Amino acid sequence: MTLVKSLSLPLVAFLCAAPAWAAMPADTASLPASPPGTQERMWRYASCFHRFADEVYANPSAQLHRYNFSLSSASLSGEYSKESEPLFYENGDGYDAFSFEADTYIRRHNFVLWGDAAYSNSRLRNVRWNETSDHLLLYPYLTADSIGGDFDKESYSFAGGYAGHAGRIAWGTQLSYVATIAYRGVDPRPKNVTSRLSLRLGLTYLWDRYGAGIFGEGEKYKQTSDIDFYSEMGSSKVYHLTGMAMHYVRFAGNNYDSYYNGYRWRAGIELHPLNRSGWHAWGEINRFAFEKILSSLNELPLASVTEYQGSAGVGYKMRVDTTASWGVVVDGRYVDRRGTENIFGDAAGNIYPQIASMQPYRNRVASVSISGYYEGGAFTRLSYAIEPRVSSSMLSTTYAYPARSMAVNHLEAAADFYLSYVAGRSLWRFEAGSGYRMAYDGNLDITTVEGGDNVLLPVLQHTYRTLAAADWHLTASLCYAVGLKNDYTLAFRLAWQHHRYDIGIVTHYAAASLSLVF
Template sequence: MKQRFLIILTVIVLLPIKLAAADTLTVEQKLVSEYSRMTVFRNQVWQNAAIRYDQRPFTLTDISVKGLYDQRGNAALAQEGNGKKDFSAEVNSFLVLNQSSRLFGQASYRNGRRKNVVWNENSDYSMLYPYVVGDSIGGFMKEEEYKFSGGYAYRFGKWTAGAEIGYRAVIAYRDKDPRPRNIISDLQASVALARNLNEKYTLGLSVQVRKYNQKSDIKFLADKGSTSVYQMLGLGMDYIRFAGTQTSTRYTGSGIGGSIDLLPVSQNGENNGFSVSLRTDYFHLTKQLSNLDYTPINEIKNIDVSLETAWTRQIREWEYGVHLLAALQQRTGVENIFGEPSGNSYPKLSSIDQFKNTTLKAGLKGRIGQTLDTNCRWGWTLLPSVGYGQTKPEYKSNGRYVEIASASGGLEAQSLWKVSKMLLSASVAGGYTTNVKSEYSLPGLDTQKSAGSALLSNIDYLSDDHASIALKLRGDYVVNKQYALFLSANWLHQEYKNCGGTDRIEVSLGVTF
């Protein structure tokens, strides 16, 4: 795995170096353009591989190594741990091959460790929940992740075609009882088509498919023997029939989705005007017990719908923008009921929709600023924002539910200076999130047991008011016309009313060309 990944990483690094001679812009011009470009104000629309042709008018590649430290204390989900340390290396590249073709790719390696994970021995909790394998002991979790993706866009007349494929592989484990070992493969692919409409807008359509697999095994090697593991069902419930010694599971999933996207035609490298992107994805996941002839005990049906709209305008050195993102997720959990077994085979009798979770998020952001151009040594941007979020998980048979809603507001100030061969950027952001609604009903929950205590701790965290402050610093040193070195540091502190404080620090070192 590592040898294959290094080969792919080397190809992605060397390809843009070979093509760099065809680019007439200096790396300093590219960096200044990247800092001031309004394209970064949009996100979802660039997931369309055909529309990504217009993401930037020049070739750009960056290679970086990163270190991450995240300490959350009590302000964390029990199933995801309360701390993280990561080291990663990453390559991102966007290549303008010629007037008609664009090539883009990404490759990364991450080696990390999460702390104090309980009631979850699997990886990708946000994808698998609530149907994880859990126990009260838990502990740290070591992780290795490999990712790579590549895409191509080709323009012919008023039409643009694009395709992209991405693959992620993860190995997660613990070398202390209980000893899970999770192996993940996650393959995604998309095709897209876009057409220029009256030289003002580009209309695009895309289709995405996904194939997911996670194999998980738990071993106990200590002399004291094994402890019970549980097949969790959500809101403190577990599948009692299969509790105890079922330590091998397999998750298989597949998904399909699509998007319709509208983007202003690029003028001088900027897509100023109104854009909209509507995306929907459906994902189906099955959990199987490997030791019982791969008995499928649970299923997840997940629907995601997201709408992104943005308006941007640039008048000489002044820039303005408004961005709106609204997302809805509907997750249904299915429990399969089985009859008496014949050997390791369990006959399926029926299926019941027991778990349901509806999540809604909406955010509005504004932008006003003055760009840094050839006649200016200083540029600045202000980004005010407001947001709202709501989640309501329910377990139908016993009437358990939790409903939490929160509202937030914040302001970010960014600044960029040009000093000799240095480009210096800094941003400071502050915000506050307040609870709007927090209520729950958990009949029959034993709060003295570990599972019940973890659930209440999660509710306290998700409904807690908190303030946040973030600081980002970056310096780019222009070595010559082709290369620049950069160093960046990001710090985020959150102070919760009841759960205490959190700190997240990330440091990156890299080269851009």
């Protein structure tokens, strides 16, 4: 995923009605009983002191200590991105999107409720070698063809949670559901329907200045896919990819219908200070597994994936005085994904008996980063902050036969800055950031088989070319919020991002949002 496409509107828009439960204070003890107005609450949300090291709040029971007031918002937003050349063929060369989101957080004496609902409508432009939605989740077992085209996509999401407590024990739960349909109106005409349902439960024990918690999550994922051709000129060849420019030669052609069934299990622990200043720590593991099934061949179990992820972090945050604070965090992540391909005998009545299986595909990712911030003037007329970070990552992908491997290492340094100013009922916030990422020790080794189908080799080579490129990025955003009658606040935000790669690719991203907070 490119940085352009991973930049979401609420990322730097806590002032501009970011989801009300997304990045809030660690406790309520050191705040006034309730900030008197919406603008003051938004200002608090925007401070680095409140939102730094918020990974500890993956535990829903910790939501009980994130607010000392209620808040709701509704937002309209639009996004546009363009790449001078596709960074990855599977992503296309840009997209445009429109979305609406509403969220709420309701605090009562001894419990809290939160929820959100969103709708988005987007178009991915010039997608090639990928007819599967959520391809970053389902790789390498994608369905693809050489023609491709634009992808229209609609998505609906709902989430809600509850947290309460009894004495020193706090508990919480969150239920979320996402449904998406993606399609194309010209040949080839894929239609992908996806659904994702997850339930998360958590407990926290409160003592002295800290809360320590555990949580667990279960998720069910499904995607059904079919491809139609209406042209009288015939159809293009459909491929079922297996990774590293390989595909199921035997089932290439006209096997258009398939579906994915997946499950995720996640567990984590966390430690957070109740007065915001102090140590933060978290760790989690999760297992994701799915199976790809060809429904056009009597539910043929084509391939499956098992992935394990682990992440952990530790940080310290401290208030210097009533308006200044600093913090530092070190965190890391490791991902190990393995793909299993099934082998089938000769068909009998269009039924292929499975005779063996093998596990030729493996992808590993490891990363470690250190980040920090210093903030001054918080909760005054003029505030500012700087957030530097340095990270290192490793990517290694292998395929057993024919022997193929790809490896790339990255080192990145970046910094973000904000300046916020209040004048009467108006609040302004300017943010800017820049960073440079370099690749080193990269290699791509490809073994070919005589008489094999190498149609996907240019795709793999282009992917490696992008991954092994150095890039520089620049971001900027401006938010204006004005107080209205009855404690409503109207906020408008513009954002822009630019990437330049040393292989000549340039990308642009722009976004605008309008929010009502109350």
